[in-house]
Amino acid sequence: xxxxxxxxxxxxxxxxxxxxxxxxxxxxxxxxxxxxxxxxxxxxxxxxxxxxxxxxxxxxxxxxxxxxxxxxxxxxxxxxxxxxxxxxxxxxxxxxxxxxxxxxxxxxxxxxxxxxxxxxxxxxxxxxxxxxxxxxxxxxxxxxxxxxxxxxxxxxxxxxxxxxxxxxxxxxxxxxxxxxxxxxxxxxxxxxxxxxxxxxxxxxxxxxxxxxxxxxxxxxxxxxxxxxxxxxxxxxxxxxxxxxxxxxxxxxxxxxxxxxxxxxxxxxxxxxxxxxxxxxxxxxxxxxxxxxxxxxxxxxxxxxxxxxxxxxxxxxxxxxxxxxxxxxxxxxxxxxxxxxxxxxxxxxxxxxxxxxxxxxxxxxxxxxxxxxxxxxxxxxxxxxxxxxxxxxxxxxxxxxxxxxxxxxxxxxxxxxxxxxxxxxxxxxxxxxxxxxxxxxxxxxxxxxxxxxxxxxxxxxxxxxxxxxxxxxxxxxxxxxxxxxxxxxxxxxxxxxxxxxxxxxxxxxxxxxxxxxxxxxxxxxxxxxxx
Numbered sequence: 001x002x003x004x005x006x007x008x009x010x011x012x013x014x015x016x017x018x019x020x021x022x023x024x025x026x027x028x029x030x031x032x033x034x035x036x037x038x039x040x041x042x043x044x045x046x047x048x049x050x051x052x053x054x055x056x057x058x059x060x061x062x063x064x065x066x067x068x069x070x071x072x073x074x075x076x077x078x079x080x081x082x083x084x085x086x087x088x089x090x091x092x093x094x095x096x097x098x099x100x101x102x103x104x105x106x107x108x109x110x111x112x113x114x115x116x117x118x119x120x121x122x123x124x125x126x127x128x129x130x131x132x133x134x135x136x137x138x139x140x141x142x143x144x145x146x147x148x149x150x151x152x153x154x155x156x157x158x159x160x161x162x163x164x165x166x167x168x169x170x171x172x173x174x175x176x177x178x179x180x181x182x183x184x185x186x187x188x189x190x191x192x193x194x195x196x197x198x199x200x201x202x203x204x205x206x207x208x209x210x211x212x213x214x215x216x217x218x219x220x221x222x223x224x225x226x227x228x229x230x231x232x233x234x235x236x237x238x239x240x241x242x243x244x245x246x247x248x249x250x251x252x253x254x255x256x257x258x259x260x261x262x263x264x265x266x267x268x269x270x271x272x273x274x275x276x277x278x279x280x281x282x283x284x285x286x287x288x289x290x291x292x293x294x295x296x297x298x299x300x301x302x303x304x305x306x307x308x309x310x311x312x313x314x315x316x317x318x319x320x321x322x323x324x325x326x327x328x329x330x331x332x333x334x335x336x337x338x339x340x341x342x343x344x345x346x347x348x349x350x351x352x353x354x355x356x357x358x359x360x361x362x363x364x365x366x367x368x369x370x371x372x373x374x375x376x377x378x379x380x381x382x383x384x385x386x387x388x389x390x391x392x393x394x395x396x397x398x399x400x401x402x403x404x405x406x407x408x409x410x411x412x413x414x415x416x417x418x419x420x421x422x423x424x425x426x427x428x429x430x431x432x433x434x435x436x437x438x439x440x441x442x443x444x445x446x447x448x449x450x451x452x453x454x455x456x457x458x459x460x461x462x463x464x465x466x467x468x469x470x471x472x473x474x475x476x477x478x479x480x481x482x483x484x485x486x487x488x489x490x491x492x493x494x495x496x497x498x499x500x501x502x503x504x505x506x507x508x509x510x511x512x513x514x515x516x517x518x519x520x521x522x523x524x525x526x527x528x529x530x
Contacts, residue, residue, distance in 0.1 A: 002117045006125035009112075010099045010397070010494060011132065017098060017457055018133055021091040023166065024083055024139060024464060025172050028472070030144030032080045035475050036072035038154045046070040055294070057211055064210040064227055071154035073232040077163055081226050085170045086203065088137065089222060092175035093195035094460075095133060098225040099126040100179055101188040104264050106370065113263075123179070123258050130175040138168030154232055162231035162240075169229075169243045173222040176250040181255035182326055186266040189367055199223075200301075283382055283390035288397075291361065295398040298357045299405055306350045306406035310414040310427055313342045317418055328508045339420035340493045344428040348470045351434030352463070354402050359459050361395040362388075362445040366456050374527055384527070385450075385519035392446050392515050399438040407431035422495040433491035436507035437466075440487045443514030450518030451525070462487075 018122030050070030053058075067074055100123070103109045109122050142164030148155045178195040185191040202221040209217035209224060223495070229239045261267050316340040340344040365388050368374045374387050410427035445459040466486035473483040483489060490503035 002121050003125055003128065004119070006112060007052070007120060007128045007132070007522050008290060010103075010125055010129045012096050013108075014095065014129075016355075018095060020461060021087075021095070022133070022136055025087055025091070025137060026140035026144050026466070028080065028084055028087075028468070029141040029149065029163075029167075031476055032472065033073075033076045033145055033155065035477075046072070046075070059316075060210045061308075061312065064206065064224075065213075067230070067233050068153065071232065072152050073154035073156075073159060076152070077226060081163065081166070081231075084141075084167055085223050085226060086199070088167045088171040089199045089202065089402075090196075092130070092171045092173075093178050093192060096126070096130060096175040096178035097182065097188055097191045097195060098457075099129050101182040101185065101191045103324050105188045108109045110263075111283075117433040119521060120255065120258070123255060126179065126387060127176070127254075130172060130179075134168040134175070134406075137146055137171055138164040140164070142168050156232070158235060162229055162235040162237075165240050166225045166229050166231060169247075170222050170225055172247050173243060173250070174202070175476050176247050176254065177222075179254045180250055180257065182266075183254055183261055184267045186268055187367075189212065189364070190266065193524055195421040208421075218350050235342040237437050268271050283377060283386045284393055286377070287387075287390040291364075291394050291398060295346040295401065298354075298398075299402045301355075302353050302402050303406045303409055304352060305353065306346065306431060307409045309346045309349065310343075310410040311415070311417050313346070314417045314419070317342050337393065337420075337493075339418060340430075340495070342418075343414075343426040344493075345492065346427070347430030347434050347491055350403070350406055352467050352470070354399050354434065354520045355438045355463055355466075355487075357402065358395050358399050358438050358442040359445050359463055361398065362391055362449055363456055363459065364389045365449050366453050369527055370495050374375050378527065384523045388446060388450050389515065389519045390520075392442050395442045396439050399442070400435055403432050403435055403438070416425045426493070427496045433504065434488065436504040437487040437490070439511040440507045440514070441485065443511035443518075446518030447514045447521070448518070451521030452522065453525075 047070065050066055050068070054066060059066075063078050066078045095484055103122070103126075112122060113119060138161075142161045145163055146153065146157050146158035149157055149160070174195070177198055178191065181194040181198065182188075184190040185194050202223045204221040205217055205221040206227075209215060209221070209227070215227070218227040225239070225243070229236055257267060321338050365374070368387065368391075377387050378384060407428040410431055411424040414427040415423045441459075441463055444462055445456070448456045448459050469478065469483045469486035470488040472478075473486075473489075484503075487507060490507065492499035492501060492504075
């Protein structure tokens with residue numbers, strides 16, 4: 001009974017987080033599949049698209065290998081499935097952390113345990129929550145996709161169920177793995193970092209398997225389930241059972257590790273003290289000193305991804321010029337200059353990554369309050385709004401560094417691989433031009449952190465919505481005025497006759513206004529202490 005009640009409590013407490021992600025993934029599945037029937041209407045179009053996809057290392061890197069015979073259902077599972085599985089993995093990290101280590105850090109589980117329940121019940125309840133969410137994700141996506149049976153070629157109910165199972169199992173595998181990592185990490189923030197690192201490693205293994213044609217590597221990554229289960233083409237149901245066994249093993253491991261660590265601590269001890277002095281003279285300098293390692297890590301990662309995309313754009317632009325590029329990338333490049341379209345797409349991807357850093361960075365001000373660091377800073381006579389303002393300033397500066405480094409590398413690398421005019425200029429400006437969008441992400445996060453700190457998880461909602469509008473808006477034929485509500489598609493082509501930066505200025509003004517509102521909000525509420 002205690003297990004059931006605690007499970008219901010966790011589901012109720014995190015219902016907005018769970019429901020928002022479920023709506024996004026189920027809506028993404030149901031809304032995009034029909035576009036592949038109209039995009040690849042004839043067998044000849046499908047044959048050409050399949051051959052080009054297999055020969056293009058960039059598409060293999062992003063989506064994996066496309067199986068025969070290249071039906072609309074397979075094209076959907078290949079492209080949209082790649083996005084959906086990554087989103088399911090990100091969702092798993094956030095939900096798993098929220099119901100385990102985050103509940104410890106904010107004192108929720110301490111209150112629950114004071115009622116006399118078995119110390120093992122909270123972890124079992126968290127595992128049950130993950131199972132319930134995975135089941136809802138599987139059922140919802142399978143139903144949304146199954147509604148297209150008879151309307152989209154090769155979409156069948158067994159294939160729809162298999163696709164839903166892939167998403168549900170991806171969520172469950174990454175979620176339980178995050179729970180295991182949560183027993184090692186000293187804090188909830190550390191758990192999220194390890195969880196996202198695991199997702200990055202899973203993507204790298206999947207990309208290596210598909211670009212180097214080493215199929216057996218897909219068995220070692222949750223993001224390779226599309227290739228191992230094979231929805232819409234000879235579904236391997238036994239793989240689903242094998243993954244369920246892996247989930248049980250990971251859950252058992254999490255329980256064992258949980259019994260060997262102290263409450264609110266990880267198996268890896270947190271280092272709270274250092275031998276050297278921290279010589280700082282302002283809140284901005286302190287925030288910068290604390291953020292420098294994360295800025296360096298993110299810069300290396302983002303710059304590496306951006307440079308890789310810049311080096312792999314030759315086949316995409318060539319196919320677009322020949323009129324052979326369809327599907328997701330074809331919709332991204334549109335009918336304009338293929339080189340400008342490709343670098344606009346590259347800038348969007350980089351902008352989404354850096355905006356994710358901005359949200360995480362500004363959210364650290366919330367963690368500083370809970371840990372008592374903000375109280376210590378305010379005890380020195382610092383104004384109440386200064387810590388948040390300093391964090392936003394450091395975030396904006398760090399984001400600018402990431403974008404400039406990525407843009408410079410793209411400017412140096414792209415002309416070696418992509419033919420066309422103004423390649424270097426486009427590679428640089430489309431990346432660096434995302435800075436106003438990134439500051440906007442920092443701004444809306446600052447509003448939540450300053451005025452409604454308990455609702456800071458909502459900071460991911462505008463980011464996800466803007467990403468969907470930017471990446472999937474053209475494919476879904478979403479009206480341009482709706483897509484303009486997102487923040488990532490306002491960078492102009494500087495090589496055009498009359499480029500306009502009005503939208504970028506609006507984003508900067510909105511970002512500045514949001515930061516001011518957030519800073520003022522900190523002066524009108526109590527400071528949360530750990």
